[in-house]
Amino acid sequence: MSTTLAPTLPAPPRFLRVEWLLLLVAAIWGGSYSATKLATAQVPVLPFLVLRFGLTFVLLLPALRGLAVPAWRAALGGAALLGVNLLAILVCETFGVSLTTASNAAFLISLCVAFTPLCEWWLLKVRPTRTVLAAAAVSLLGAGLLAFQHGGVLPSLAWGDALVVAAAFLRGVMVCLTRRHGQRHGLPALTVTAVQMGVMTLGAALLSLAVHGPVWAPLPTSLPFWGAMAFLVLLCTVLAFFVQNHAAARTSPSRVALLMGSEPLWGALIAALWLGEQLTLPGWIGGSLIVASAWWVVRPRP
Numbered sequence: 407m408s409t410t411l412a413p414t415l416p417a418p419p420r421f422l423r424v425e426w427l428l429l430l431v432a433a434i435w436g437g438s439y440s441a442t443k444l445a446t447a448q449v450p451v452l453p454f455l456v457l458r459f460g461l462t463f464v465l466l467l468p469a470l471r472g473l474a475v476p477a478w479r480a481a482l483g484g485a486a487l488l489g490v491n492l493l494a495i496l497v498c499e500t501f502g503v504s505l506t507t508a509s510n511a512a513f514l515i516s517l518c519v520a521f522t523p524l525c526e527w528w529l530l531k532v533r534p535t536r537t538v539l540a541a542a543a544v545s546l547l548g549a550g551l552l553a554f555q556h557g558g559v560l561p562s563l564a565w566g567d568a569l570v571v572a573a574a575f576l577r578g579v580m581v582c583l584t585r586r587h588g589q590r591h592g593l594p595a596l597t598v599t600a601v602q603m604g605v606m607t608l609g610a611a612l613l614s615l616a617v618h619g620p621v622w623a624p625l626p627t628s629l630p631f632w633g634a635m636a637f638l639v640l641l642c643t644v645l646a647f648f649v650q651n652h653a654a655a656r657t658s659p660s661r662v663a664l665l666m667g668s669e670p671l672w673g674a675l676i677a678a679l680w681l682g683e684q685l686t687l688p689g690w691i692g693g694s695l696i697v698a699s700a701w702w703v704v705r706p707r708p
Contacts, residue, residue: 424653429668431646436672438642439508440680441634446504448626452614455496459606462643466600485598489605491580499573505566509683512673514570516696519545521578529582544699551692595652668697
């Protein structure tokens with residue numbers, strides 16, 4: 407047997423590390439609330455979801471070539487389950503965004519940071535470390551300060567806010583399920599994303615048919631609507647879900663959630679610049695705490 411060692415591959419550049427890619431996705435998803443708010447003001451939520459994820463699925467069809475291999479059937483079944491979970495997340499989140507402010511939705515979704523370590527403990531039997539729990543607590547405190555700026559929205563949740571909180575919990579479940587699926591099957595991240603988008607499109611179409619009937623309202627022709635749709639499809643969906651699926655199989659669910667915890671700050675900043683929503687001093691402090699906890703996760707280590 408040869409004793410020749412395989413060459414050691416150089417480490418990827420720092421800006422291509424999984425953690426930094428997740429921070430980029432957090433910034434992109436932060437802008438999704440404002441884009442969704444604009445789009446759902448012109449199109450009902452369910453047809454909007456059909457259009458968004460239908461366009462994404464068409465773009466990702468090449469990733470499904472060669473999937474007739476029998477050994478991948480179980481892997482595809484798991485990916486379809488992830489798609490069902492994603493459908494539940496996006497239905498709750500999109501209806502929630504349409505019923506509340508973009509900044510409210512952005513910071514309430516950050517409760518995923520607190521939910522994910524508990525979901526990891528529940529689904530993966532991995533007890534979170536004290537550092538992870540402490541960072542999650544800091545992120546939760548930041549979300550609370552962001553809520554305080556709106557007059558304490560957390561004690562008296564409106565329907566839109568409650569739906570976003572439900573989406574935050576389902577996100578925690580999603581990260582853990584994606585981690586487990588990646589460890590068991592090793593399906594390419596882009597293929598998993600394509601299957602998720604197909605399930606999302608089918609599920610949203612069936613829901614839309616049940617709620618609105620077979621009538622499809624004419625689509626808007628305005629440039630802001632299609633600009634928002636392009637941003638949501640290309641960056642918030644194709645790029646972001648690929649990175650998340652790629653990262654979830656390579657780092658712990660709690661770290662993924664903590665890194666995505668900077669999303670509320672980006673969402674609030676973009677909502678202020680794009681929609682004119684304002685942040686008060688407690689809001690800025692809360693956002694800073696969330697970013698600080700995310701930095702603590704990606705800080706350089708020996």
